[in-house]
């Protein structure tokens with residue numbers, strides 16, 4: 001079976017997007033076997049992507065259903081950069097003419113707004129601090145926790161944004177131990193569904209630098225939900241203002257949260273090319 005796809009990225013966090021409206025995909029199971037997803041995610045043997053995004057008809061009263069798979073084949077319920085690409089894709093493909101699009105995810109609804117300057121603002125919903133909502137094992141909710149891994153202890157904040165995040169402060173993101181501490185904490189037993197690990201450098205109250213080791217994909221050039229997580233964790237500790245510029249390896253996001261509505265994340269969404277996969281077995 002041929003499978004049409006579109007390659008997109010949000011600040012270098014890259015995606016293979018499948019249109020499950022004009023081509024037939026399984027309604028509930030994975031669109032491809034986990035082996036095929038891992039193969040296609042590979043940058044040498046496949047298309048290369050951090051996440052696979054699926055556009056599907058809604059089951060409830062939203063405009064679309066938005067499904068996300070990591071490069072390791074695991075299905076997850078949030079991807080902020082992907083949400084911006086999702087909005088750009090459904091508009092450019094003429095699947096909607098709305099500027100404000102409601103999508104249904106495995107974790108509830110989100111609103112995506114295409115702005116006149118060509119950017120997309122995603123309302124990520126409120127940050128979730130309750131331990132069972134992250135999910136995270138600790139004795140009580142706190143601004144920071146000590147996580148012991150191997151011989152070391154790490155001071156982290158933990159928050160859910162539709163997916164689990166932990167965030168630690170570092171002096172300098174350029175020298176932060178992302179490749180070593182990232183995978184160590186990603187599968188820490190206190191995060192029963194694993195976790196995305198953010199390394200945040202404070203520049204000033206309205207500017208941070210950030211690197212994220214993503215659950216199921218490794219370090220990416222940008223992580224939208226990770227940017228929101230870092231900002232709300234910094235705000236909770238009294239370190240950041242309501243609006244923060246987040247500098248990532250792939251570019252800059254603007255995150256706004258004033259405690260009233262959800263966390264608003266604004267940034268670009270880019271289409272790279274369209275393609276067709278002739279062999280979806282993953283063995284090509």
Ligand SMILES: N[C@@H](CCC[C@H](N)C(=O)O)C(=O)O
Pocket residue numbers: 013050051070076077078079080081082163164196214215216217220222223224225226
């Ligand atoms: N790149 C994303 C997050 C994708 C999902 C994440 N790896 C997870 O497993 O939760 C973003 O932009 O938010």
